[in-house]
Amino acid sequence: MSDLNSRLLEAHDRGDTAALVTLYMQAANQAKDQNAAGFFMTQAYVFALDTNDARLQDLRNWLVANGREA
Numbered sequence: 001m002s003d004l005n006s007r008l009l010e011a012h013d014r015g016d017t018a019a020l021v022t023l024y025m026q027a028a029n030q031a032k033d034q035n036a037a038g039f040f041m042t043q044a045y046v047f048a049l050d051t052n053d054a055r056l057q058d059l060r061n062w063l064v065a066n067g068r069e070a
Contacts, residue, residue: 004023004026004027004030007019007023008020008023008024008027011023017047017050017051018051018053020043020044020047021044021047021048021051021053021055021059022044024040024041024043024044024047025040025041025044025055025059027040027043028040028041028044034066037066038063038066038068041059041062041063041066041068042063042068044059045059045060045063045069
């Protein structure tokens with residue numbers, strides 16, 4: 001995950017919100033446990049909200065299905 005971590009840091013430095021949604025989703029998919037996956041997916045959702053990203057509803061659905069959103 002170190003390459004992914006580097007790409008996340010670079011996207012944060014650039015302020016590339018669309019990339020952050022994608023990268024946090026990737027981090028969630030690679031997470032070793034459900035708590036980490038939930039954290040990363042929540043971050044993806046926050047950045048998706050900022051940009052009205054097309055994946056917004058899918059992210060929310062994941063959060064609801066995993067008990068992270070009501």
